[in-house]
Amino acid sequence: MDHQTYKSWILNDELLSGEDETQLEEHLAECRECAELKANLYTALQMVRSAPQIAAPPDFTQRFTASLAARKREEEKRQARALTLALSSSALVIAFGAILIFLPEISLISLATGCVSTLLRIFEIVQATASFVSGFVKNANPSSLVTVFVVVGGWIVLASLTLALSVWKLAIKKVGINS
Amino acid sequence: MDPQWIEKARHGDDEAFTMLVTTYQTPVYNLCFRMLGEATAAEDAAQETFWRAYQNLKRYDPQRSFATWLLSIAAHYCIDQQRKQKMGLFELDEFPDFDLADPDIPNPENEVITNSEDEALHRLINQLNPPDRAAVILKYWYGCTEEEISQILSLTVSAVKSRLHRARRQLAETIMADQLLPVKEGQ
Numbered sequence: 206m207d208h209q210t211y212k213s214w215i216l217n218d219e220l221l222s223g224e225d226e227t228q229l230e231e232h233l234a235e236c237r238e239c240a241e242l243k244a245n246l247y248t249a250l251q252m253v254r255s256a257p258q259i260a261a262p263p264d265f266t267q268r269f270t271a272s273l274a275a276r277k278r279e280e281e282k283r284q285a286r287a288l289t290l291a292l293s294s295s296a297l298v299i300a301f302g303a304i305l306i307f308l309p310e311i312s313l314i315s316l317a318t319g320c321v322s323t324l325l326r327i328f329e330i331v332q333a334t335a336s337f338v339s340g341f342v343k344n345a346n347p348s349s350l351v352t353v354f355v356v357v358g359g360w361i362v363l364a365s366l367t368l369a370l371s372v373w374k375l376a377i378k379k380v381g382i383n384s
Numbered sequence: 385m386d387p388q389w390i391e392k393a394r395h396g397d398d399e400a401f402t403m404l405v406t407t408y409q410t411p412v413y414n415l416c417f418r419m420l421g422e423a424t425a426a427e428d429a430a431q432e433t434f435w436r437a438y439q440n441l442k443r444y445d446p447q448r449s450f451a452t453w454l455l456s457i458a459a460h461y462c463i464d465q466q467r468k469q470k471m472g473l474f475e476l477d478e479f480p481d482f483d484l485a486d487p488d489i490p491n492p493e494n495e496v497i498t499n500s501e502d503e504a505l506h507r508l509i510n511q512l513n514p515p516d517r518a519a520v521i522l523k524y525w526y527g528c529t530e531e532e533i534s535q536i537l538s539l540t541v542s543a544v545k546s547r548l549h550r551a552r553r554q555l556a557e558t559i560m561a562d563q564l565l566p567v568k569e570g571q
């Protein structure tokens with residue numbers, strides 16, 4: 206048997222068979238490291254075993270009873286809040302469902318057709334604008350075309366300058382707050 | 385402990401639960417104190433243990449020992465606290481109150497706790513990581529079997545064995561280092 210095996214026997218802290226015990230004793234007599242390990246382990250475990258019991262401080266139970274009452278009140282409040290929230294949200298859902306079921310004008314189908322027709326109208330407006338612009342570009346004479354481009358272009362440049370200015374101002378303010 | 389108190393408490397009898405607190409306060413507090421090494425933290429942990437037990441009483445299996453169940457709640461709580469502390473995380477209500485008392489004026493309550501033997505033990509077991517420390521205290525102070533420790537700490541028996549093996553090596557090394565210290569200072 207080698208030194209490592211004896212070391213792990215010591216650290217396992219389990220009862221050994223008579224034969225193993227004798228072998229370990231023989232090894233301990235000649236190996237100083239293992240003998241020290243065993244002695245140090247014994248000292249450490251003895252410190253744990255012989256530690257006095259630390260009693261709970263006086264009035265521990267009274268403090269528990271007092272905090273139990275407070276915590277139960279807090280728990281009841283929390284549960285009441287949760288109940289109110291659950292009730293009001295389910296009331297909302299029920300009300301919404303009732304509207305859908307009992308008012309035929311706002312049925313699910315009418316809502317869906319409403320959405321579709323709105324989308325169609327938006328699409329129509331976009332199309333009309335596009336055709337107006339292309340018609341204007343085709344039919345107008347060059348000088349009025351240039352005027353329109355200058356006005357629209359100038360407006361876009363002015364708008365982006367204003368935007369850039371306000372962003373820059375905001376950034377300056379932020380830096381001022383941070384520093 | 386009369387199992388009838390536990391049964392009464394399980395059916396919502398607060399007075400019966402208070403009886404359980406009185407009966408088990410010291411084993412629970414003692415474990416918290418050995419785990420955390422400090423009276424205020426130990427009291428908070430022991431109080432929290434009983435509150436958690438109160439809330440989860442319906443989940444307690446009467447086939448198991450009630451003391452073991454309480455020690456399990458306490459051990460888990462203390463291990464969690466120390467992990468949080470190590471990571472620098474504190475819940476808001478865990479910030480210590482600023483104590484204006486002069487620390488030099490002896491406080492009879494603290495006097496009992498900070499005797500040199502307890503301090504030496506604390507320094508010794510504080511070297512271990514919290515679950516290893518819990519395993520050592522449960523085995524060598526409470527006399528729990530490895531099977532019981534595995535239930536208390538929610539570990540497998542082989543994990544308990546390897547934790548205890550590592551802890552014993554570390555404890556022996558700490559004792560050895562302590563013995564070498566005066567020699568080093570003398571040089």
Ligand SMILES: [Zn+2]
Nearest residue numbers: 208211236239
């Ligand atoms: Zn050896």
